[in-house]
Amino acid sequence: MPVSFVKADSLLALDIGTVNTRASLFDVVDARYRYLGSGEAPSTANAPYHDLSEGVHRAIERLQQTTGRVLLDEDAKLIVPARQDGSGVDLVVSTVSAGAPLKVIVVGLLTDISLESASNLLSTTYAHILEQIHLGDRRTLQDRLNLILQANADLIVVAGGTEGGAERAVMQMLEAVGLACLLSHEERRPYILYVGNSTIQDQVKNAIGSLGNLVLSSNIRPTLEIENLEGAKLDLMSAYRQIRNTHLPGFYEVDQISNGGAITPAFGWERVVRMLSKAYDQRKGVMGVDIGAAATIIAAGLGGNSTVGVFPQFGLANPTLRNLEQISITDLSYWLPFDLSPKDITNVLLTKQTYPASLPMNEEELAIELALGRLMLQYSLREMRKRLKDFGGGELPILPPLEPIIAAGSILTRAPCWSQAALLLLDGLQPTRITTLVLDQHHIVASLGAAAAVNPVLAVQAMDFGTLLNLASVIAPLGQARPGTVVLKAKLAYEDGRQEKIEFRYGSLYRIPLPFGQSLQMHLQPLHGFDLGMGGGGIGGKVRLAGSALGVIVDTRGRPLPRIRDARRRQEWLRKNIAVLENR
Structure with missing residues (x-):
């Protein structure tokens, strides 16, 4: 009988x-934590119930049945x-993205320093910036006061001043915030997150601490050259929880059954x-993407450092922002x-906007819908371009080296066939070099x-045992050549002793079937x-690849993907791409 070296606590994840x-259950089986099932x-959250708990109760009931x-x-x-x-669970954790994005006003000194860092901070959660107030906006105190009162914001983020730097200017910007809180009904006062010059936190507390829900955090721009969001992200998460x-x-x-630890999926x-970035090849980053109705999330990590972007404006159907109209x-x-016709496309988008759960x-x-998923990824990557470049990427859409790329979202997991999910990721993300596409088929990574x-x-072991689906290994060499030019040669050695030589030509997509449970060694030689x-x-060099749902995909279409202006040629190219992955 195997000996368990883990504390046998069962866990329910909401x-x-x-x-x-979704309600997912984890427990110890054969001395290791396993994913047992979901309901x-x-x-x-929306009409007619307007209460999260009803959906939670139904999901748990279905988990019991499963x-x-x-x-x-x-x-x-x-x-x-x-x-x-054996009834019940020992621990409960929860992630919540339901509800409208937080309505936020950003207050700072300079648009390209403090306000930029504040915007980067807010992009790590579900937030919608209503207005920005800064030294150069030419608004009077009365204008700023009216703006804050009319906005009815959930949160005001105040940034500005390097460590030991500007003091009077920061306090001047806080004047309108304090007056707005004073004139607002106590129940309607916004939360205030101060992330500026920490040497004047006592002054800030004395000025507005009694007028609103003030959270003092670390300076997100301690110097002109350095941005540090880590401490403020925790306080922003705490403010998000309190507002919700x-x-x-x-x-x-x-939140109560989760011991006050409810967090956002991001x-x-x-x-x-x-x-994962600590466990995998330190020379490559790890990426996670989640294409959801409320937002698209992109997270990246390298050697223990990480960044995340949350883009409600690029959700598949955010009814609050009505983003599909844009x-x-x-x-x-x-x-x-x-x-x-544009009219037919618009009608489908408006239906999706009104009924996000529609199929x-x-x-x-x-x-x-699949085209929309591609766009949401592409738009989100553009917003992440500066942060991804810090992780070793080139000018977008050239991504940094990644291993693996983990993807989630019902648009992927409920696609009629895995080839459609893979092609959406290939076209939307345009991964480079050699990587693995992994699908969060049970929606449990968050x-x-x-x-x-x-x-x-639990988090480590539950991910190891087939919980995630190995969708495909991807080989996408970087370079430019004329279409039809041989740019990669490969020698394939299968486990059963079979060997094969293949040439890959520029401008095409290839698929090499490799079922689960098998592996393949490829000796790759790029040309030109x-x-x-x-x-x-x-x-x-040589690389050993494991079997997956689609096997090995070799993408020599180029990075960035070509822009084909002729509609007939482009449509033929799209149909050919999906036919290759479906082995038709």
């Missing part, structure tokens, strides 16, 4: 999104901690990516393999990030200076 609420129900584990008592309340008879407790019915109950994703029909049409009813609607705070062993990440242009 993930409450705009469209779906899913429609989220109930696993056979009794989790609710006779009064339909969650059993915590677990009982001697007040304004999102049912959140308080969820916070969980960043924690997982940071952890989508460029021209950009979206580019990724459709057939002609559709595609035909081939045309599916193609629009939950594992939440679990890592209370049980790091193409770079595989093996030491420079033209340098090749």
Whole structure:
């Protein structure tokens, strides 16, 4: 009998999104933590329930049906901690993205320093910046006061001043904030997160501490050259939690059963990516992407350092921001393999905007949704370009070397076939060199990030045992050549002794089937200076790849992908790409 070296605590993970609420169960099996199953129900943050807890209750009921584990008592309340008879769970963690993005006003000194850093901080959570107030905006005190009062913001972020730097200017900018809090009803006063010059925190506290919910944090711009968001991210998460407790019915109950540790999915994703970046090849980064209804999340880590971006404006259907009304029909049409009128496309988008849980009813609607997923990734990457460049990337869309890329979102996990999910990621992210596409098929990565705070062993072990789907190994050499030119040669050695030689021509997509449980050694030799990440242009080597849902995908279409202006040629190119991955 195997000996368990882990503390046998069962864990329930709740993930409450705009469209779906999921309850996932983890426990020790054969001396290691395993994912046991999930229950899913429609989220109930919006009408007619306006209460998160109803969706949570239904998801737990379905989890009980799936696993056979009794989790609710006779009064339909969650059993915590677990009982001697095995019913209930020991721990609960939760991630919540349901609800409208936080409405935020940013106050700072200079647009390209303090306000830029404050915007970067807010991009790590679900927030929508309503207005920016700064020294150069030419507003009077009365104008600033009216702006704050009319905005009805949830949060005001105040930045400015390097350590030991500006004092009087920061206090001057706070004057309108203090007056607005004084004139507002106590229940409607915004939370204030101060992330500026920490040497004047006592002055800030004396000036506005009694007028609102003030949180003093570390300076996000301690010098002109250095931006440090880490400490402020924790305080922003705390402020987010407090605001949700007040304004999102049912959140308080969820937070309480999670021991006050409810976090955003983005916070969980960043924690997982940071952890994996320490375990994988230190020369490569790790990326996680989640294409959700409320927002698209991109997290990246390298050697224990991490960054995350949350983009509500690029969610697949954010009903609060009505973001799909801003989508460029021209950009979206580019990724459709057939002609559709702008009116037909707009109708599909508006339906999705109004009913985020709606599913595609035909081939045309599916193609629009997949094209929309590509755009959301591309738009989000543009917003991340500066931070990704710090991780070793070139000018976007040239990504830094990554291993692996973990992806989540119902648009991927519920795609009719895995080839459609893979092609969406290839076109949306345009990965380079050699990497692995991994699919979070059970939507648990963010939950594992939440679990890592209370049980790091569980987070590591649950990810090891087939919980994530190995979608495909990707080989995408960097370089430019004329279409049809041989840019990569490969010798393939299979486990059964078979050997094969293949040449790959520029401008094409290839798929080499490699089922689960098998592996393949490839001796790769790039030509014409193409770079595989093996030491420079033209340098090749051996790589062993594991079996996956789609096997090995070789993408020699170029980076960035070519822009094909002729509609007929482009549509033929798109149809050919999907046909290759489907082995048609």
